[in-house]
Amino acid sequence: EVQLVESGGGLLQPGGSLRLSCAASGFTFSTYDMHWVRQATGKGLEWVSAINTAGDPYYSGSVKGRFTISRENAKNSLYLQMDSLRAGDTAVYYCARGLASVMDVWGKGTTVTVSS
Amino acid sequence: DIQMTQSPSSLSASVGDVVTITCRASQSISSHLNWYQQKSGKAPKLLIYAASSFQSGVPSRFSGSGSGTDFTLTISSLQPEDFATYYCQQSYSTPLSFGGGTKVEIK
Numbered sequence: 001e002v003q004l005v006e007s008g009g010g011l012l013q014p015g016g017s018l019r020l021s022c023a024a025s026g027f028t029f030s031t032y033d034m035h036w037v038r039q040a041t042g043k044g045l046e047w048v049s050a051i052n053t054a055g056d057p058y059y060s061g062s063v064k065g066r067f068t069i070s071r072e073n074a075k076n077s078l079y080l081q082m083d084s085l086r087a088g089d090t091a092v093y094y095c096a097r098g099l100a101s102v103m104d105v106w107g108k109g110t111t112v113t114v115s116s
Numbered sequence: 117d118i119q120m121t122q123s124p125s126s127l128s129a130s131v132g133d134v135v136t137i138t139c140r141a142s143q144s145i146s147s148h149l150n151w152y153q154q155k156s157g158k159a160p161k162l163l164i165y166a167a168s169s170f171q172s173g174v175p176s177r178f179s180g181s182g183s184g185t186d187f188t189l190t191i192s193s194l195q196p197e198d199f200a201t202y203y204c205q206q207s208y209s210t211p212l213s214f215g216g217g218t219k220v221e222i223k
Contacts (some may be wrong), residue, residue, distance in 0.1 A: 035212075037160075045152075045160065045203055047212040056212045061117070094159055101207035102150050104171065106159040 002026035002105050004095050013106075016085050016114070020109060022078040022095030027037035030073040033098035036080050039109075040089035044092075049080065050098060085114045118142050122215035124194050128223040135191040137218045139204035142185075145160065146163055148208035149187045154217075155200045163202075194220070 005039040022034070036048040049069040053094045057069045068081040077096050090113050096103035119142040129135050139149065147167040151183045152160040164180040167187060177192040191198055199222055204215040 004195075029151045032138045038148075045205075045214040047205075047214065050210070050212070059118075082137055101148075101210075101212055102162065102165045102206070103160075104162045106161070 002097075003066065004097065004105060004107035006095050006107045006110035007018050009093065009112045011113045011115065012085060013107055013116050014026065014086055017081070018112060019114070020080040020082065020093055020095075020110060021082075024076045024097070027097070027105075029071075031074040033101070034069075034071060035096045035103055036069065036078075037094045037096055037103070037106075038089075038112075039094070040091045043091075048093070050101070051078070059068045065096060082112070085112075087114050090114050098114045117211055118145060118209060120204055120206055120213050120215040122202075122218050123202055124218060125216060126145075126219040126221060129194050130223045131194055131196060133194045133223075135198075137189045137193050137202055137204075137220075139182075139189070139215050140185055140186045141187075141206055141208075144184045145208035146207055147205045149180075149182065150187045150205045150207055151178075152203045152205065153200045154203065156190060160188055160203065165207075186211050191220075209215050 005023045033052045035050045051069045066084045070079045092109040094109045095107045097105040121140045149167045151164040155161040168180045201217045201219045
Protein backbone atom coordinates (compact mmCIF):
# COMPACT_ATOMS: atom_id res chain seq x y z
CA GLU A 1 0.00 0.00 0.00
CA VAL A 2 1.30 3.44 -0.95
CA GLN A 3 1.53 5.51 2.21
CA LEU A 4 2.92 8.77 3.54
CA VAL A 5 3.12 9.43 7.27
CA GLU A 6 4.07 12.84 8.62
CA SER A 7 5.50 13.46 12.07
CA GLY A 8 7.26 16.14 14.07
CA GLY A 9 4.50 18.68 14.57
CA GLY A 10 4.01 20.49 17.84
CA LEU A 11 3.47 23.68 19.77
CA LEU A 12 6.23 26.24 19.87
CA GLN A 13 6.86 29.93 20.34
CA PRO A 14 7.44 32.50 17.60
CA GLY A 15 11.03 32.49 16.43
CA GLY A 16 11.45 28.80 17.17
CA SER A 17 12.47 25.93 14.91
CA LEU A 18 10.93 22.59 14.07
CA ARG A 19 11.74 19.72 11.74
CA LEU A 20 8.94 17.80 10.09
CA SER A 21 9.43 14.32 8.68
CA CYS A 22 7.47 12.30 6.15
CA ALA A 23 7.99 8.54 5.93
CA ALA A 24 7.13 6.99 2.58
CA SER A 25 6.31 3.36 1.87
CA GLY A 26 4.83 1.22 -0.87
CA PHE A 27 6.56 2.92 -3.80
CA THR A 28 10.03 3.75 -5.12
CA PHE A 29 10.57 6.99 -3.21
CA SER A 30 13.66 8.09 -5.13
CA THR A 31 11.76 8.29 -8.43
CA TYR A 32 9.18 10.85 -7.30
CA ASP A 33 9.19 14.55 -6.57
CA MET A 34 7.84 15.36 -3.12
CA HIS A 35 5.87 18.32 -1.80
CA TRP A 36 4.81 20.01 1.43
CA VAL A 37 1.40 21.68 1.47
CA ARG A 38 -0.14 23.40 4.49
CA GLN A 39 -3.62 24.37 5.58
CA ALA A 40 -4.49 26.78 8.35
CA THR A 41 -7.66 25.99 10.29
CA GLY A 42 -10.70 26.85 8.20
CA LYS A 43 -8.56 28.05 5.28
CA GLY A 44 -7.55 26.71 1.89
CA LEU A 45 -4.54 24.75 0.73
CA GLU A 46 -1.19 26.52 0.38
CA TRP A 47 1.76 24.97 -1.42
CA VAL A 48 4.90 25.38 0.67
CA SER A 49 7.82 23.58 -0.93
CA ALA A 50 8.90 20.80 -3.26
CA ILE A 51 12.02 18.80 -3.99
CA ASN A 52 12.61 16.96 -7.22
CA THR A 53 14.34 13.63 -7.77
CA ALA A 54 17.68 15.39 -8.30
CA GLY A 55 17.35 17.09 -4.91
CA ASP A 56 16.59 20.57 -6.28
CA PRO A 57 14.40 22.55 -3.85
CA TYR A 58 11.55 24.95 -4.60
CA TYR A 59 9.79 27.26 -2.15
CA SER A 60 6.82 29.57 -1.88
CA GLY A 61 7.65 33.20 -1.31
CA SER A 62 6.18 33.09 2.19
CA VAL A 63 8.72 30.53 3.45
CA LYS A 64 11.77 31.10 1.27
CA GLY A 65 14.80 31.76 3.41
CA ARG A 66 13.18 30.29 6.53
CA PHE A 67 12.27 26.72 5.53
CA THR A 68 14.55 24.06 4.05
CA ILE A 69 13.29 20.96 2.30
CA SER A 70 15.43 17.85 1.99
CA ARG A 71 15.13 14.16 1.27
CA GLU A 72 16.98 11.01 2.23
CA ASN A 73 16.25 8.37 -0.37
CA ALA A 74 18.02 5.61 1.55
CA LYS A 75 15.51 6.12 4.36
CA ASN A 76 12.50 6.84 2.11
CA SER A 77 12.09 10.10 3.99
CA LEU A 78 11.24 13.71 3.29
CA TYR A 79 11.99 16.55 5.69
CA LEU A 80 11.04 20.17 6.24
CA GLN A 81 13.29 22.24 8.50
CA MET A 82 11.32 25.27 9.64
CA ASP A 83 13.18 28.17 11.24
CA SER A 84 12.14 31.64 12.40
CA LEU A 85 8.60 30.41 12.82
CA ARG A 86 5.72 32.89 12.91
CA ALA A 87 2.11 32.71 14.04
CA GLY A 88 1.14 32.67 10.36
CA ASP A 89 2.93 29.33 9.93
CA THR A 90 0.34 27.65 12.17
CA ALA A 91 -1.30 24.95 10.07
CA VAL A 92 -1.66 21.29 9.29
CA TYR A 93 1.32 20.30 7.14
CA TYR A 94 0.80 17.59 4.55
CA CYS A 95 3.43 15.82 2.54
CA ALA A 96 2.42 14.68 -0.92
CA ARG A 97 3.92 12.62 -3.70
CA GLY A 98 4.32 14.47 -6.95
CA LEU A 99 4.48 13.58 -10.60
CA ALA A 100 4.87 16.56 -12.95
CA SER A 101 3.69 18.70 -10.01
CA VAL A 102 0.46 16.71 -9.69
CA MET A 103 0.06 15.58 -6.09
CA ASP A 104 -1.40 12.10 -6.29
CA VAL A 105 -0.81 10.68 -2.81
CA TRP A 106 -1.13 12.62 0.44
CA GLY A 107 -0.34 11.91 4.06
CA LYS A 108 -2.79 12.62 6.87
CA GLY A 109 -0.85 15.66 8.04
CA THR A 110 0.90 16.89 11.17
CA THR A 111 -0.13 19.99 13.11
CA VAL A 112 2.20 22.89 13.79
CA THR A 113 1.08 25.59 16.21
CA VAL A 114 3.15 28.73 16.71
CA SER A 115 1.97 30.74 19.67
CA SER A 116 3.33 32.66 22.61
CA ASP B 117 3.29 34.08 -9.71
CA ILE B 118 0.10 32.52 -11.07
CA GLN B 119 -3.11 33.28 -9.16
CA MET B 120 -5.98 30.78 -9.24
CA THR B 121 -9.53 32.00 -8.68
CA GLN B 122 -12.39 29.61 -8.05
CA SER B 123 -16.09 30.32 -8.17
CA PRO B 124 -18.37 30.05 -6.42
CA SER B 125 -16.72 29.85 -3.00
CA SER B 126 -19.67 27.77 -1.81
CA LEU B 127 -22.86 26.30 -3.16
CA SER B 128 -25.86 24.37 -1.94
CA ALA B 129 -27.17 21.50 -4.02
CA SER B 130 -29.36 18.45 -3.76
CA VAL B 131 -28.56 14.82 -4.44
CA GLY B 132 -28.90 14.24 -8.18
CA ASP B 133 -28.12 17.82 -9.17
CA VAL B 134 -25.54 18.80 -11.77
CA VAL B 135 -22.83 20.87 -10.13
CA THR B 136 -20.30 23.06 -11.96
CA ILE B 137 -17.27 24.70 -10.40
CA THR B 138 -15.05 27.08 -12.32
CA CYS B 139 -11.39 27.94 -11.93
CA ARG B 140 -9.56 30.77 -13.66
CA ALA B 141 -5.81 31.24 -13.91
CA SER B 142 -4.19 34.68 -14.01
CA GLN B 143 -2.23 33.61 -17.12
CA SER B 144 -2.35 30.73 -19.54
CA ILE B 145 -1.40 27.40 -17.97
CA SER B 146 -2.22 25.24 -21.01
CA SER B 147 -3.81 22.09 -19.54
CA HIS B 148 -1.72 22.01 -16.37
CA LEU B 149 -4.74 22.10 -14.06
CA ASN B 150 -5.68 19.57 -11.39
CA TRP B 151 -8.72 19.13 -9.14
CA TYR B 152 -8.76 17.82 -5.59
CA GLN B 153 -11.57 16.86 -3.22
CA GLN B 154 -11.20 17.38 0.51
CA LYS B 155 -13.66 16.08 3.07
CA SER B 156 -13.81 17.59 6.53
CA GLY B 157 -10.81 16.63 8.65
CA LYS B 158 -9.23 14.58 5.87
CA ALA B 159 -6.34 15.00 3.47
CA PRO B 160 -7.07 16.15 -0.08
CA LYS B 161 -7.62 13.53 -2.75
CA LEU B 162 -6.66 13.92 -6.41
CA LEU B 163 -9.70 13.69 -8.70
CA ILE B 164 -8.62 14.98 -12.09
CA TYR B 165 -5.24 15.92 -13.54
CA ALA B 166 -4.17 17.62 -16.75
CA ALA B 167 -7.56 19.35 -16.87
CA SER B 168 -9.56 16.32 -17.96
CA SER B 169 -7.81 13.05 -17.07
CA PHE B 170 -9.36 10.87 -14.37
CA GLN B 171 -7.33 9.67 -11.45
CA SER B 172 -7.73 5.93 -10.95
CA GLY B 173 -10.85 5.04 -8.98
CA VAL B 174 -12.63 8.35 -9.44
CA PRO B 175 -16.31 7.92 -10.38
CA SER B 176 -17.25 8.84 -13.93
CA ARG B 177 -19.77 11.43 -12.73
CA PHE B 178 -16.77 13.73 -12.23
CA SER B 179 -15.39 15.42 -15.31
CA GLY B 180 -13.03 18.26 -16.07
CA SER B 181 -12.61 20.53 -19.04
CA GLY B 182 -10.85 23.66 -20.20
CA SER B 183 -7.46 24.94 -21.26
CA GLY B 184 -5.55 28.19 -21.21
CA THR B 185 -7.04 30.20 -18.37
CA ASP B 186 -10.56 28.83 -17.85
CA PHE B 187 -11.41 25.44 -16.42
CA THR B 188 -14.47 23.60 -15.15
CA LEU B 189 -15.15 20.69 -12.82
CA THR B 190 -18.56 19.11 -13.31
CA ILE B 191 -20.34 16.57 -11.14
CA SER B 192 -23.07 15.12 -13.34
CA SER B 193 -25.30 13.72 -10.59
CA LEU B 194 -24.34 14.77 -7.08
CA GLN B 195 -24.14 11.92 -4.58
CA PRO B 196 -24.16 12.13 -0.76
CA GLU B 197 -20.45 11.27 -0.61
CA ASP B 198 -19.62 14.23 -2.89
CA PHE B 199 -20.34 16.87 -0.27
CA ALA B 200 -16.87 18.28 0.30
CA THR B 201 -14.58 21.17 -0.62
CA TYR B 202 -13.01 21.17 -4.07
CA TYR B 203 -9.73 22.85 -5.00
CA CYS B 204 -8.09 23.53 -8.33
CA GLN B 205 -4.29 23.66 -8.58
CA GLN B 206 -1.98 24.79 -11.35
CA SER B 207 1.03 22.61 -12.09
CA TYR B 208 2.38 24.84 -14.87
CA SER B 209 5.09 26.62 -12.90
CA THR B 210 6.48 27.14 -9.42
CA PRO B 211 5.43 28.50 -7.09
CA LEU B 212 2.54 26.08 -7.45
CA SER B 213 -0.81 27.50 -6.41
CA PHE B 214 -4.31 26.43 -5.41
CA GLY B 215 -7.64 28.09 -5.86
CA GLY B 216 -9.45 29.24 -2.75
CA GLY B 217 -11.79 26.26 -2.73
CA THR B 218 -15.48 25.61 -3.37
CA LYS B 219 -17.50 24.11 -0.55
CA VAL B 220 -20.38 21.95 -1.78
CA GLU B 221 -23.08 21.70 0.86
CA ILE B 222 -26.38 19.89 1.13
CA LYS B 223 -29.47 21.91 0.25
